Amino acid sequence: MLRLIHPAPGGQDGGDPPKRRRMAPAFTDTEMKRLRAALRNLRALYGSWSCLAAVVGVYPKTLQNVASGRKRVSPAVALATAKAAGKTLDALIRPPGAAVRCLVRDDLRPVPRPRGPRCRHGTSVVGPGHATRPAR
Template sequence: MRLRAALRNLRGLFGSWPCLAAAMGVPKTTITNFVYGSHPNTTHGLAAKAARAAGVPVDRLLGAPTAADRCTHCGRSG
């Protein structure tokens, strides 16, 4: 569920599914089939490629959401 949400957010950042797919190095259909439920099984590879495209570690990409006013490293409010 979090990977689907992360991919949708990345799509917004990259502007389109084809741009995100190119950044991840996978066919667009791989992403869209997963996001829209045609291929419900997640793969570690897809999560790793999404994290690499986003420039963040996988655990941060898939981790619990954090408040925007909190430091992502220590949790301190700023």
């Protein structure tokens, strides 16, 4: 004789599936503010959102939503934006005039501009007079 067994109501485990947790944001509010400003400046340099979107590799509407604050800045868009700007991601989110540590000499120097001279050790961007001082 054939006997059919019905599953328990509510699924096999009897409960609801686990709820998805929200991930912590990758950037702070001030870092997102600086990235949005960089996007707006790049848009002015490239001429249009569509041209910048082609360089970054996303849809133009995505860049508009990120730059206006309707969407959060994802790490992928932030890295692609830094690449389109020809800078590092750290240079985009670092506050203006922040000091950068030379990893070899272990001293702090103010950065006069984002594309300052390179440390002769090749570790970071440093301020004026760094390469002329003798090494320890």
